[in-house]
Amino acid sequence: MFAPNPLAAKTLESSAMDLADAACTLFLESAFSGLNNNGQQPTKELHAEWSHHFRQRVLELSAALAAGESSLFTSRVRWSRQAMTARLQYKVPLGETLHSLRAAVLNQLPGELSTDALACIDQALRENQDDLPAMQVSQLDPANPEQRLALLYLQDALEGNTRQAIDTVLQAIDNGLSHADAICRILLPAQQEIGHLWHLDHVTIAEEHLVTTTTQRLMAVIADRAPTMPSNGKTAVAASVSGNVHDIGIRAITYLLELHGWRAIYLGSDVPRNDLPAAVHFYHADIALLSIALSSQLPKLQQSIATIRQHCDADIKIMVGGNAFFDAPGAWQKIGADAYATDAESALMQADSLITTPATRH
Numbered sequence: 001m002f003a004p005n006p007l008a009a010k011t012l013e014s015s016a017m018d019l020a021d022a023a024c025t026l027f028l029e030s031a032f033s034g035l036n037n038n039g040q041q042p043t044k045e046l047h048a049e050w051s052h053h054f055r056q057r058v059l060e061l062s063a064a065l066a067a068g069e070s071s072l073f074t075s076r077v078r079w080s081r082q083a084m085t086a087r088l089q090y091k092v093p094l095g096e097t098l099h100s101l102r103a104a105v106l107n108q109l110p111g112e113l114s115t116d117a118l119a120c121i122d123q124a125l126r127e128n129q130d131d132l133p134a135m136q137v138s139q140l141d142p143a144n145p146e147q148r149l150a151l152l153y154l155q156d157a158l159e160g161n162t163r164q165a166i167d168t169v170l171q172a173i174d175n176g177l178s179h180a181d182a183i184c185r186i187l188l189p190a191q192q193e194i195g196h197l198w199h200l201d202h203v204t205i206a207e208e209h210l211v212t213t214t215t216q217r218l219m220a221v222i223a224d225r226a227p228t229m230p231s232n233g234k235t236a237v238a239a240s241v242s243g244n245v246h247d248i249g250i251r252a253i254t255y256l257l258e259l260h261g262w263r264a265i266y267l268g269s270d271v272p273r274n275d276l277p278a279a280v281h282f283y284h285a286d287i288a289l290l291s292i293a294l295s296s297q298l299p300k301l302q303q304s305i306a307t308i309r310q311h312c313d314a315d316i317k318i319m320v321g322g323n324a325f326f327d328a329p330g331a332w333q334k335i336g337a338d339a340y341a342t343d344a345e346s347a348l349m350q351a352d353s354l355i356t357t358p359a360t361r362h
């Protein structure tokens, strides 16, 4: 951890393409010179693929510097290492990629701007030498009744028995499971589990998509059937920020607020920041909920918060959350948000306590 360094973060972000290109050239030169390949050169496609990898890494580095949280970078490197190991690609020398990135940063950025970036990379290089703990195959425990139901749902959805998957959860509701628990304790853990299985290379992207579309369909059915509490006079506007296409977690939060008497408006995913103030005004929102999934989306989140603050009433509350914060739970305070919550149920509690006085205009 170090102090946020917005200038270095901005410099990295704006020179991400150049840095990625330089790191990529160094990496491929070294990889190809190490091979006895009769002077063969890396193809354009290979260069483009690795440039994309390095650009993402520079953006993660930039996010870590902006928030002053090195874990936002090191955890991403660990994540890549786990994904590569699962795909038996660990022959790809992750350490070499970090050395190439380090050299590019050192060559291209002036000393005062590169210090924190180099410290982050060095930390990732040190961690890269540690043994990688084996990842558990499943994060859900079949001995726990709710997690067992999530596993059954997941199995049916994956086998293409979509109707059966849906009926299993709807029957559980008929048998007493609350609508909110069906969403928060069955569907959301099933989504996290499918992500975990994808990371381990046990399911394909197509299989993940199948489960995700089944969950979207069922979540809407459950939300529409659920009884709602009387209106509390409060309005929430929710969005996944520009660049973030993940929408299930934030959508679930919106449904949960609705069941608890809120007027909860979900604007969608990948919402441009300049559209947010108008939505906050138009719907007379008391609170804005903004979601990000990747650490590299933190700058867009920070800009979205700043844009709302600039154009809306000072008393608008802004709560943030999403997968990106799991690696740096303190980052929300540094980007100008009023609150952060790790999951749907705590988001509801936080929203209720942040907005204690119902607005009189409704």
Ligand code: B12
Residues within 6 Å of the ligand: 079, 188, 189, 191, 192, 193, 194, 195, 196, 198, 199, 208, 212, 243, 244, 245, 246, 247, 248, 249, 250, 252, 253, 289, 290, 291, 292, 293, 294, 295, 319, 320, 321, 322, 323, 324, 340, 341, 342, 343, 344, 345, 347
């Ligand atoms: C489905 C999915 C996708 C779908 C999204 C479809 C859709 N309509 O949402 C698609 C295929 C498009 C996708 C793409 C990508 N994904 Co994806 N995805 C997932 C997956 C499997 C499920 C997402 C989900 O439904 N989660 C369920 C809910 C419960 O979790 P959640 O989103 O974190 O939300 C909870 C909390 O975070 C919190 N919360 C969320 N938002 C907010 C907001 C506020 C205000 C508050 C208070 C709280 C809060 O409350 C929620 C409910 O409890 C996750 C796995 C996972 N663990 O989530 C990966 C995951 C998020 N994806 C991941 C990745 C890497 C990607 C890609 C980069 C893959 C790629 N190489 O292209 C792209 C990036 C796309 C982009 N630009 O955003 C990684 C992210 C790792 C990381 N932290 O960097 C994950 C974790 C998978 C993994 N195990 O590695 N993905």
